Amino acid sequence: MKARIHVTLKSGVLDPQGKAIEHALSQLGFQGVDEARTGKVIELNLAESDPERAREQVDLMCRQLLANPVIENYDIELTT
Amino acid sequence: MKARIHVTLKSGVLDPQGKAIEHALSQLGFQGVDEARTGKVIELNLAESDPERAREQVDLMCRQLLANPVIENYDIELTT
Amino acid sequence: MKAAVVVFPGSNCDRDVAVALERAMGRPPVMVWHKDSDFEDVDLVVLPGGFSYGDYLRVGAISAHANVMREVKRRAGKGVPVLGICNGFQVLTESGLLPGALMRNKSLRFVCKDVGLKVETGQSLFTSRYETGQRVTFMAAHHDGSYFIDDAGRRQLEDREQIAFRYCDERGQVTPEANPNGSVANIAGIFNSEKTVLGMMPHPERMADPVLGGEDGRAMFEGLVEALS
Amino acid sequence: MTAEPNPEITPELVAEHGLKPDEYARVREILGRTPNLVELGIFSVMWSEHCSYKSSKKWLKTLPTEGPQVIQGPGENAGVVDIGDGQAAIFKMESHNHPSFIEPYQGAATGVGGILRDVFTMGARPVCNLNALRFGDPEHPKTRHLLSGVVAGIGGYGNCVGVPTIAGEVNFHPAYNGNILVNAMTVGLAQADRIFYAKATGAGNPVIYVGSKTGRDGIHGATMASASFEEDSEEKRPTVQVGDPFTEKLLIEACLELMETDAIVGIQDMGAAGLTSSSFEMASKGGAGVELDLDRVPVREDGMTAYEIMLSESQERMLMVLKPGREDEARRIFEKWDLDFAVVGQLTDTGRMVIRKNGQQVADLPIDPLAEAAPEYDRPWEPTPAQPEIAPADVPASEDPGAALERLLGSADLCSRRWVWEQYDYTVMADTAQRPGGDAGVVRVRGTNKALAVTVDCTPRYCLNDPVRGGMQAVAETWRNITAVGGRPLAITDNMNFGNPEKPLVMGQFVGAVKGMREACAALNYPVVSGNVSLYNETADTAILPTPAIGGVGLLPDLSKMATIAFTAEGEAIVLIGE
Numbered sequence: 017m018k019a020r021i022h023v024t025l026k027s028g029v030l031d032p033q034g035k036a037i038e039h040a041l042s043q044l045g046f047q048g049v050d051e052a053r054t055g056k057v058i059e060l061n062l063a064e065s066d067p068e069r070a071r072e073q074v075d076l077m078c079r080q081l082l083a084n085p086v087i088e089n090y091d092i093e094l095t096t
Numbered sequence: 097m098k099a100r101i102h103v104t105l106k107s108g109v110l111d112p113q114g115k116a117i118e119h120a121l122s123q124l125g126f127q128g129v130d131e132a133r134t135g136k137v138i139e140l141n142l143a144e145s146d147p148e149r150a151r152e153q154v155d156l157m158c159r160q161l162l163a164n165p166v167i168e169n170y171d172i173e174l175t176t
Numbered sequence: 177m178k179a180a181v182v183v184f185p186g187s188n189c190d191r192d193v194a195v196a197l198e199r200a201m202g203r204p205p206v207m208v209w210h211k212d213s214d215f216e217d218v219d220l221v222v223l224p225g226g227f228s229y230g231d232y233l234r235v236g237a238i239s240a241h242a243n244v245m246r247e248v249k250r251r252a253g254k255g256v257p258v259l260g261i262c263n264g265f266q267v268l269t270e271s272g273l274l275p276g277a278l279m280r281n282k283s284l285r286f287v288c289k290d291v292g293l294k295v296e297t298g299q300s301l302f303t304s305r306y307e308t309g310q311r312v313t314f315m316a317a318h319h320d321g322s323y324f325i326d327d328a329g330r331r332q333l334e335d336r337e338q339i340a341f342r343y344c345d346e347r348g349q350v351t352p353e354a355n356p357n358g359s360v361a362n363i364a365g366i367f368n369s370e371k372t373v374l375g376m377m378p379h380p381e382r383m384a385d386p387v388l389g390g391e392d393g394r395a396m397f398e399g400l401v402e403a404l405s
Numbered sequence: 406m407t408a409e410p411n412p413e414i415t416p417e418l419v420a421e422h423g424l425k426p427d428e429y430a431r432v433r434e435i436l437g438r439t440p441n442l443v444e445l446g447i448f449s450v451m452w453s454e455h456c457s458y459k460s461s462k463k464w465l466k467t468l469p470t471e472g473p474q475v476i477q478g479p480g481e482n483a484g485v486v487d488i489g490d491g492q493a494a495i496f497k498m499e500s501h502n503h504p505s506f507i508e509p510y511q512g513a514a515t516g517v518g519g520i521l522r523d524v525f526t527m528g529a530r531p532v533c534n535l536n537a538l539r540f541g542d543p544e545h546p547k548t549r550h551l552l553s554g555v556v557a558g559i560g561g562y563g564n565c566v567g568v569p570t571i572a573g574e575v576n577f578h579p580a581y582n583g584n585i586l587v588n589a590m591t592v593g594l595a596q597a598d599r600i601f602y603a604k605a606t607g608a609g610n611p612v613i614y615v616g617s618k619t620g621r622d623g624i625h626g627a628t629m630a631s632a633s634f635e636e637d638s639e640e641k642r643p644t645v646q647v648g649d650p651f652t653e654k655l656l657i658e659a660c661l662e663l664m665e666t667d668a669i670v671g672i673q674d675m676g677a678a679g680l681t682s683s684s685f686e687m688a689s690k691g692g693a694g695v696e697l698d699l700d701r702v703p704v705r706e707d708g709m710t711a712y713e714i715m716l717s718e719s720q721e722r723m724l725m726v727l728k729p730g731r732e733d734e735a736r737r738i739f740e741k742w743d744l745d746f747a748v749v750g751q752l753t754d755t756g757r758m759v760i761r762k763n764g765q766q767v768a769d770l771p772i773d774p775l776a777e778a779a780p781e782y783d784r785p786w787e788p789t790p791a792q793p794e795i796a797p798a799d800v801p802a803s804e805d806p807g808a809a810l811e812r813l814l815g816s817a818d819l820c821s822r823r824w825v826w827e828q829y830d831y832t833v834m835a836d837t838a839q840r841p842g843g844d845a846g847v848v849r850v851r852g853t854n855k856a857l858a859v860t861v862d863c864t865p866r867y868c869l870n871d872p873v874r875g876g877m878q879a880v881a882e883t884w885r886n887i888t889a890v891g892g893r894p895l896a897i898t899d900n901m902n903f904g905n906p907e908k909p910l911v912m913g914q915f916v917g918a919v920k921g922m923r924e925a926c927a928a929l930n931y932p933v934v935s936g937n938v939s940l941y942n943e944t945a946d947t948a949i950l951p952t953p954a955i956g957g958v959g960l961l962p963d964l965s966k967m968a969t970i971a972f973t974a975e976g977e978a979i980v981l982i983g984e
């Protein structure tokens with residue numbers, strides 16, 4: 017199975033990178049863009065083929081390592 | 097409209113970050129994980145409400161700023 | 177006094193802090209490899225600056241799970257003092273020994289410069305050689321030094337006097353302009369509630385020798401030696 | 406198992422590999438047959454301008470390279486000078502111009518990585534970095550992006566590795582609009598009797614690969630660095646390499662740890678043209694033959710061909726020859742640092758490079774004709790026409806000197822570089838005695854009262870007007886900057902950045918600059934111990950300004966006598982020295 021994990025900043029946490037992108041886009045002449053937010057995506061190949069167990073495993077990875085609960089949220093997509 | 101852009105490294109391009117994640121997961125005792133790849137996700141709010149024009153606009157943003165075509169691929173998801 | 181400096185893959189201020197410690201202690205600290213799960217008894221554990229694991233994923237995140245950190249946490253729990261500088265501070269927040277998180281500088285750029293710090297309390301093992309309210313100059317050199325904590329957490333830090341240093345200007349004023357990285361409330365360093373663990377972004381070890389442009393950092397190491405000998 | 410592609414070697418394929426028809430004729434003569442694709446690829450990188458210095462060699466040979474202080478002059482990975490007390494300073498400068506234009510962050514970052522490897526390969530711990538940067542017109546739409554990417558890349562790599570970046574220079578000129586220059590320099594320290602060379606000797610000795618795995622990175626990068634940009638090159642966009650400074654840091658520590666034993670016979674980093682140039686150069690220097698088994702090379706991707714493995718420019722890799730029986734000792738060190746380690750071959754006494762893949766022989770080449778008998782050209786050149794002298798009296802006096810001063814100080818060429826150097830960690834290692842912002846950077850030699858003074862300088866507009874005097878001036882400026890902090894200048898490294906050498910006027914600029922450098926070095930007893938040449942810096946027929954960047958290194962025997970930039974306190978006397 018493949019897992020795709022999105023790690024995004026919690027709302028309320030400052031995202032300077034998002035701000036910089038907004039600014040740069042407007043400098044480039046793109047109008048009407050706002051609320052740019054940035055995050056990470058992590059893709060993994062899993063040996064596990066059972067979706068339920070895979071999700072549990074990836075959830076644990078996120079809680080232990082891949083996301084920092086103080087500042088980040090995550091969501092997991094699984095595909096085969 | 098909202099746009100969600102995934103920017104990932106082209107296949108074959110070294111992903112030191114992915115390598116480190118793979119290594120760390122195995123140190124933590126997660127077995128059967130490989131090919132960890134990392135990327136960025138950028139979310140934008142667009143004033144544009146026509147999906148076709150929005151996609152064109154975001155595509156241009158990606159080519160001009162958000163992705164580096166030398167080493168990165170991108171894909172665009174639009175939602176309302 | 178005996179001290180240990182933990183070496184993670186990618187640590188790069190381990191030698192620098194060892195030199196500063198040796199000058200203060202009169203003998204070199206033990207260097208502990210990140211894969212070790214145990215090390216000899218010491219009076220102080222130092223997590224040095226650098227880019228452990230390349231700062232990949234999140235700064236300090238991968239190192240927080242190193243073998244040696246289990247032991248560091250155990251000892252911190254027993255009251256053994258721990259000092260984390262720069263990347264060491266990041267490892268401390270990631271491993272839960274200190275609250276909050278360190279994020280990308282607001283400028284998005286690496287910043288290397290002298291920074292003024294206001295000593296928020298002289299009442300700790302680490303700051304006993306400074307007066308409360310004193311202004312000192314240390315060196316900041318980081319890409320991810322923006323300290324984040326939510327409002328409730330910040331109030332708690334303030335109420336329990338856990339803030340060790342704040343960025344300040346020439347006159348000792350804590351102003352937005354003096355904040356080099358966007359840290360909440362100009363926070364540059366914090367203690368745990370017992371004040372036995374200190375994490376700070378600026379480098380005292382780079383200001384421990386007149387040749388390097390200042391000596392304000394030396395007092396921290398000398399104070400530690402005095403308190404722990 | 407992928408079969409090795411075996412296309413017919415057509416004139417087009419030969420041209421694509423950057424070999425001229427007469428050069429290809431020479432290939433056939435050396436081999437006595439038609440090369441296969443792997444062999445053609447090897448010839449093409451070994452004989453590229455980048456690796457062979459074919460246009461510049463004749464002139465570089467005229468530079469003074471000797472002196473009592475010189476332990477190793479040009480020809481090794483870096484130059485080595487004696488700094489007394491059994492210690493040596495090891496340094497070199499290198500360009501990463503084309504890659505930085507295409508991908509500023511990664512191009513500049515991998516430039517720093519490459520020059521660091523050149524220095525620690527020789528047994529030195531790197532102690533400081535410098536960089537000389539040229540960008541186009543500040544108003545050009547690309548300049549901002551290129552400048553910020555390059556500076557972030559230099560910092561991103563050097564800061565992570567933990568080597569302070571303590572000096573450099575930045576210029577702007579429209580001639581660099583399509584060809585920026587990114588020249589990086591590293592200085593390291595070693596024990597004078599513990600220096601390692603890129604010399605492979607001893608038939609039967611194992612050949613070792615360490616560092617990162619090999620991927621399909623920058624295949625053909627070395628030939629790319631030797632071809633002018635076409636207008637459409639942004640469309641073609643060759644692959645650029647991504648640097649991994651974290652692995653480099655581990656590689657430095659692991660190599661220095663192994664160097665404390667006596668297990669190493671020879672060592673060389675895999676720079677441009679990776680495994681090809683490192684193996685050929687080492688073998689050629691030691692007069693050895695080599696057998697390589699590519700199945701043992703650690704690879705990052707499936708199905709890599711011999712051609713790809715030999716030409717890959719993946720970063721953070723080294724090749725070593727060990728004494729027999731020392732493999733396990735070395736392996737333990739590299740595994741401790743989580744690096745790849747593989748025995749990939751052995752030395753022979755045949756003088757040939759024999760390469761196997763999937764159990765089959767895929768190349769068999771004589772080493773010396775390739776490495777040493779590479780083509781060498783005496784390109785036609787024309788001296789730069791003399792420019793009219795401007796008499797000071799003909800320049801109208803400024804109406805408002807105050808306003809003129811303000812304009813000067815605010816100009817891109819003279820304004821403060823703080824924005825640049827604050828992105829570099831200039832105090833890591835806790836030995837920086839003089840930070841950026843002065844005449845030269847100064848680092849203490851750890852554990853002593855000595856220090857090294859370092860600087861890079863060049864004023865390209867002088868070189869454009871008069872390459873001879875421009876070359877002289879660049880050398881003299883480094884001398885002055887070192888002297889100004891109290892150092893005794895020891896030697897220089899250079900980075901010769903020019904346009905297309907096949908144009909006689911451009912070649913004339915190169916020849917002129919070398920002549921000027923030669924005279925200045927001779928007059929000052931200030932030899933050249935290492936250097937690098939970057940030619941073909943042209944886009945659509947516009948060449949860059951001739952830019953012979955000079956990196957100088959000097960010694961302060963007593964750090965307490967260091968001088969800093971003037972005017973620090975009220976009441977100080979002001980003295981003007983010189984004409």
Ligand SMILES: Nc1ncnc2c1ncn2[C@@H]1O[C@H](COP(=O)(O)OP(=O)(O)O)[C@@H](O)[C@H]1O
Pocket residue numbers: 535536537538570571572573574575819822825826840841842843844845846862886
């Ligand atoms: N790219 C750079 N990296 C590091 N330091 C730099 C860089 N560019 C300029 N500097 C520093 O800024 C100062 C001023 O540079 P420059 O104007 O070239 O000096 P000068 O002309 O006096 O030699 C010097 O100390 C120099 O080392």
